Amino acid sequence: MGGVNRADDRTGGVGGMRGTGGGANLLALRSHNTALVLDLLRTAGADGISRLELAERTGLTPQAVSKITARLRADGLAAQAGRRASTGGKPRTVLRLVPEAGHAVGVHLDRDEVRVVLVDLRGAVVGERRAALDLGAGAEAVLGAVREAVAAVREAVAAVPPAGFDRALLGAGVALPGPLDHARGVLHRVTGFPEWDGFPLREALAERLGVPVVVDKDTNAAALGLAAGGEGGSFAYLHLGTGLGAGLVIGGSVHRGARTGAEEFGHQVIQLDGPPCTCGDRGCVEALCLGAVARGDVEEAARVLGTGAANLVGLLDIDVVLLGGRTVAAAPDAFVHGVAAVLEERARRTGQDAVPVRVAAGGGRAVAVGAAQLVLGPVFGRGDG
Amino acid sequence: MGGVNRADDRTGGVGGMRGTGGGANLLALRSHNTALVLDLLRTAGADGISRLELAERTGLTPQAVSKITARLRADGLAAQAGRRASTGGKPRTVLRLVPEAGHAVGVHLDRDEVRVVLVDLRGAVVGERRAALDLGAGAEAVLGAVREAVAAVREAVAAVPPAGFDRALLGAGVALPGPLDHARGVLHRVTGFPEWDGFPLREALAERLGVPVVVDKDTNAAALGLAAGGEGGSFAYLHLGTGLGAGLVIGGSVHRGARTGAEEFGHQVIQLDGPPCTCGDRGCVEALCLGAVARGDVEEAARVLGTGAANLVGLLDIDVVLLGGRTVAAAPDAFVHGVAAVLEERARRTGQDAVPVRVAAGGGRAVAVGAAQLVLGPVFGRGDG
C-alpha cells in the first residue's frame, strides 16, 4: 500500500456537486463511503464480496473498509457469508447485503389502475397488489386507493415468515404519466387529467402513508429500474404504448431536465413538414410511428422508431437501446430487429460497433419496481436516481 | 447556527461519484471544499465575497471557511480586498481571487491555423498568438508549431510588468476538430486528416510542453468556455461552419459520451429519406442546413437548424441555445431569429416559456479560451469540465 495516499491518484476525487451549496463535512464523507460499500454489496448479490475486494473497488484502505463494514454489520445491513478459498494465506471472509434489513414500496399510478410492489434492499419484489382505479376520480379517491393498496401489501408481507426481521420501510416511490416537478413532488399537466395540475402529490401522500415519498414520471422510473437491475452505463428506454416516451440514463443516473419538459422523445421531429401530430407540430416520431402501427405497417414503425433512436445514440453516445410498452410487446421481434437495423446501418457508416437493441426486462411491473428504486437509489449513493 | 449539523439538512451530500471507485478520504474532502470556495471566489470576480457569504453558499461553518481561506491566502491564491459596510457590527472583510497566481494555456488546433491563448485564473486572456498551420503536415511539424506558439506566448507575457508575480503554469488544454478519446487523449478520425488516427496527442504534447495536457473536441471546448464565462445551467452550443457540430452542457458540465461519437448533432436525421449527406445517411440536419446555405436560402437554413435545436430542447430540457461559427457570423440576426421562431412556436404549443437563442460570445477565440478551461475547470471543482 505504501505511504502514498491512495486516493490521490484518482481522477474523480469527491467530484460531482454542481450548483449552489455542496460543502461536505465528515458526516457527508462517511455516508458517501458507506453508500459506496453498500452499493458494491448489492451489486455482488448472493455471491458476496470480500473486504479486500471492497477496498480495491472503492480505493479506500482495507482498514477503512473493515470499520465501515463493522458498522453495517452492527446495524444489521450486512452479514458474513462464508469464506473464499485461500490463496496461500488466511482466506477472505465474504460479506453480503442483508436484503430484509430494509424495504421500499413502489407505486405505479396509471390511468386505469394502481400497482403497488414491496421490494427489499436488493430490489427484489416480496409483495405485490393491483387494483383498478380511475385516475380521474378525484384526489381523495385516488389517494385513498393508494393508501389502501400500500397497507394491504405491507400487511400481507408482515404476515408471512420469516418473522422477526426488521421490516423497516424506507419510503415510497410513485411513478405516473405526464411531466411533473420531481424535486418538489408537484404534478403538471397529467395527460388527459387536467384536474391534477399543480397537485402536491408528494406532500399529500407522505402524510397519508407516514413515510417519505418520491414522485417521478413513469418512463423515468422504468429507466431507473432497468439501471438498478444491472443495466449499466448510458442507455435509453423507449416506451411505445398509447404514446411514445423515453427515459434516459446517462452515466448511471436518470436524466431529468430542470423544467418538466424533459425527454419529449416522441415529439422529436424527424420528418420536416410531415404529417400533423397531436402536439400541433408536424413529423414527430410519435405521429409517424403510431401512424404506421395504425396502418398495420410494423416494419415502417420500427424504422421510424429506429431513426429517432439513432438520433439519440449519435447525440448522447448511448450504449444500449431498450424497448418497452404494449405496442412493442405485441410484436417484440419486429421492433427489435427494425430498430437494430437502422442502428446497424448507422454503425456501418461510422465504423463503430452497433448499439445493441433489446426488449426491456421487467414486463408490466417494471414501472412499479423502478418507482421503488426512487427510494432505494439514495441508500446506495445513486443521488436521486 | 445552533448545535445541529448543518450539512445534514442538505439534499446533496457529497453526491456524484458514478462508476467504479470513488472512495473519498480526508484529502479528497479537503480539496473538494477548497475547490468549492475557489469557485465562489472566481464567480464573485473583482467584487469579492465575504467569509460568511462563502459559508452560507457552501453550507460549511464560518470557521471552516476561515481555515480554508487562510490556506488559500497563505498559498497566494486569495487576498483580502477591502471590507463591506457594517450592518451594526464588525464589517465583513471581502476576499477575492488573485488571478495571476496561476495560468493555463488554451490551444485551438484548427485545419489551417493554430491559436494559442494564455489565461489567468479568472479565465481572462493575458496573451495570444496565431500562426498559420497545415494540420496535414505531419505530427512533427504540427507539434513543433504548437510548442513554438506556446513558448512565444509565455515569453511575451513573462516580459511585461507587473513582474514578480507567480506565473505558475497549471497546464495546457488543446481543442481540435473531430471525435477523440478525451479521457486518454488519443485522436480518432480527425475529419479530413486520417493520418492522425489513433495519435496519442496528450502524451506527445505533454512531453514537449513539460506541463499536463488535456485534449477535447473543439465544440466541447467552446461550450466549456461559455459555461465558465457565466452561461449557467444546461445549454447547447451549435457551431455552424464548414460542418455542423454541437457542444452540450448539462447541469453545468460538458456532456461527453463514453465513446467518441457523442454530439453528432449535425447528423441527426430530421427528414426521413431526405437528401443524401456526406455521412452516407439521408436527411441529416447538416446536409439540409448547409444545402440551404449553399442555395442562399438562409431563412430555410435557420428553420432547419431550429428544428434540430427544438429536438434537443425537448429531449434534454435545455435552457439556452447559443449559435456560433463562420456561417452564423455571416448572418447572425437571420439565424438567431429563424431558430428562435421555431422554438417560440414549440413553446406556444406546450405552454411553456420559449428557450432563448443568442449568438455565442467569444468570437474567433472562443475555442482557445474554452480549451484553457479544460485545465482551469478541475481547479474550481468542475470535474473535467
Add this chain to the structure above:
DNA sequence: ACCACTTTCGCAACGCTGTTGCCAAAGTGC
C-alpha cells in the same frame, strides 16, 4: 465621550474520519 450591543473572525479543544503500524488468526507448502 462613554458604554452597551452587534457582528465578524481567529484560537483552542473536540469528535470523528480514514490511515498507519503492529500483531493475532488462519490458511498453504516444504
Add this chain to the structure above:
DNA sequence: GCACTTTGGCAACAGCGTTGCGAAAGTGGT
C-alpha cells in the same frame, strides 16, 4: 511441524470540520 503468506482487528495518529469562547471592530443610545 515449521516457515511463509494473507487476512483483518486493535491502537495510535494526523487531519478534517465543528464547537466554545474571546478579541477585534464597528454602530447607536445616553
